[in-house]
Amino acid sequence: MSLLEIKNLSVEYITRKNVVHAVNGIDLHVDAGKTLGLVGETGAGKTTTALSILGLLPDPPARIAGGEIYFDGVNLLEQSDKEMCSIRGNKISMIFQDPMTALNPVLKVGDQIAEVIKLHNNCSAAEATKKSIEMLELVGIRPERSDEYPHQFSGGMKQRVVIAMGLACRPELLIADEPTTALDVTIQAQVLEMMNDLKEKFNTAMILITHDLGIVAETCDDVAIMYAGQIVEYGSLAHIFDNPLHPYTKGLFASIPSLDKDVDRLTPIKGLMPDPSNLPEYCKFCDRCDQACAGCSEKEPEYIEAEPGHFVRCLLVKEAM
Amino acid sequence: MTRSKKKQKDLESALMTRKTGRMGDIVARFFRNKLGMLGLTIIVVLLILVILAPLFTKYPYYEQSFKDRFVAPCWEHPLGTDNFGRDLWSRMLYGGRISLLVSVCALLMSNIVGIIIGAICGYFGGIVDNVISRVLDVLMSIPGMLLAIAAAAALGTGPVKTAIAIAITGMPFGARIMRSSVLSIKGNEFVEAARATGSSQLRVILKHILPNTLAPIIVNATMNIGSNIMAISGLSFVGLGVQAPTPEWGSILSAGREFLRDFPPIVIFPAVFIGLTLFGFNILGDALRDALDPRLKD
């Protein structure tokens, strides 16, 4: 059984004017100790998916329209707030995109880490502090800095603190929401490598949200490509990288520079993602797809298993089978 | 010190919208704000009543009638009469003319002088800025009401002098806002571009900087009309504002105070008018600020 299993999850944001369909019936699963890469452009619903796992969607305006999220066999969507609080930060924790704003500016970093330890482990304040210092050392921050405030840290250091906080209770699942996007390129690699090491060490499963396929190639076991609130392609790293099936996935690969091929021009995917408050009834990618045929603009393509463990949502692939 | 920090924050957020929000959005946001609309309605109704006072009143505000003293509100005298038998409704409307006029005049004076001083400080910087800013600091460190009272004591009573006394207290704040607006805008590329293309300094100030500082100034001004009315009434109440025969809300209230126990309307109604005006301008100012700064609203 998978550690995390999302079944047919849909999330909407209800505003005064319209209903934004952020996530539309996605299925995902993450096995213990494995890393799933969740790839997609901004607004594809990646963060919304992550927040709904933790039950931290801003409600209102967000609303879970349907589906189930099983973690260790229990449906998280049916848990009470109290039960969710004992899961958050303990069994599932999350690293947010922007380390600059993720830490409380008026509290010492050491205390912010110790807080989560004290919350979930029945231990004294002194023990929690000791453990928090251990965590800081683990992410490469000198212990005496635990008495400093976030503004005294650089962006990369702050993200290390956030990671230390996320891993402090040895969670079974870590959700990392674009953990390196806000960092300098030189720091990105360091942070990523460190996260990977710690993940291996604690045997933590991870959902890595990113739009950087390079990061996915380095860290992930499985990959889900998300587009307009749907999973358009899902498979192992090898499936996605060696045999991408969905035109969107192919487009993503075509739009990144490659070292071994000599190309003059990158091919960007033309157009924009459809308005999530007014999604088409047919294939969401149809309007941007250069292989679209007449059938594509008629009805929603099915989510099919093209080869064992490799799923795709595209009419063309289905017809080719 | 602390006040300026707050204003600075307000203004910075207001400035942000100059870049992000379009005029249409701002207007739309403003008209969606129910409280703001209520404020606007209150003010418009008050203004109509006050400006067209002769149309809405039956008695001259000064007409005394000994036999009609302390008449309770009735059809003939909607708000009753005062201790001289004068119609309170007329006195309210005509008094509002003075209160509002003095407030607006004080506002204009303080803002025009403040804007000029602030612009000079912000634009030229250096010693000029330093000296003027220190003087403003001193003026701002005297509690506004006390400065107004001292100034009013020196200037004497009457609508014009009251307006000047209040303008003196308001001026440093206008100057502060303008100064920091100019400072934050001065660094922007479009100002440098204007200077690079050879615009004169005055032209840069008038054409490029001033329009971009309008938002915080307008918000501040709206809030100020209300607080000025409070200050005028306060001065009149202490006996340093507009003097007895001239109707003004504060002086009517002050004069009626000794009759409060036996005939409450004489104090209640001026209080209601002052309160309504303050309330109207406060919520209008809030709405304007929210409209100019969508980040504060959800």
Next chain:
Amino acid sequence: MIKYIIKRLLLLIPVLLGVLIIVFTITYLTPGDPVVSLLGSSYTPETYAAKAAEMGLDKGYFGQLGTYIFNIFTKFDFGKSYMTNNPVVESLMARAPVTAKIAMITVVIALCVGIPCGIIAAIKQYSILDYGFTSFALLSSAIPSFVLAPVFLVIFGVKLKWLPLSGLTSFKSYILPILVSAIGGFALITRMTRNSMLETIRQDYIRTARAKGMRMNAVIRKHALKNALIPVITVTGSWFAMLMGGSLIVEMIFTIPGLGTYLYSGISNRDYPIINGSVFLTSSIVCIMSIVVDILYTVVDPRIKTQFVKKKKTKVKKTEGENA
């Protein structure tokens, strides 16, 4: 930190000197001759000159200003009241505690009531409590103290006879003046707390705290409150200045022997040393409060602290840590 406080106190001197000069100039320019008003209609040029010399008014503007400031800095002498011939300092010292006491209690009450109300209004946004507190705050900010005071006097003093009408006889006599002054501050603080709380709970670090598994109440208490209070401190500081200014009216209405009534007596009698002295003292209190507010900032917000108190140590460490 102490260095910073000393620096601020030293910077206060030129500001207060400026206040003295401005107030002195204003009263100097006030029309009317205090000598004449003191001597009445019957005086000869000789008695006039003698009286003027006695009051120190025979010198020119700069002479008078110089003597005034000199006496303050050397002898802490603010002159004597024209009317009673009492040293102004003595009256100020006798009256300042009264005004300060009322102001302090007012601030404490307004904060103790306003902050919780603001927090509740923010957490339960769009609830009945929220609407209740916000509309009460909006309405009460529109009622000036000089309206509230007489109305309260009539209701609680005259009609219900619960509280004394004037003077400071027992603790009961403090209730109305404090209530009247506190309501305006309550309105301001509630609104400010609510707005800044609403802004704070939308911050990323609140989401981080929630992601740690903290209950919402704990998040508010441990993470949001301190951050949300920063603008509240600012607004309290500026309200305090208003409070001190408005104390004149409140003290007048309740006939409280504080700085406000003293100033008022100075104004109505053209007793310039009294005006100068009480405006100066009130401004000094306000200035010192603003320093206190700035110090409070550094307690609440470590970012400001590092701005003021530069520690070279941490900078070195930071670069080291970066390389680690």
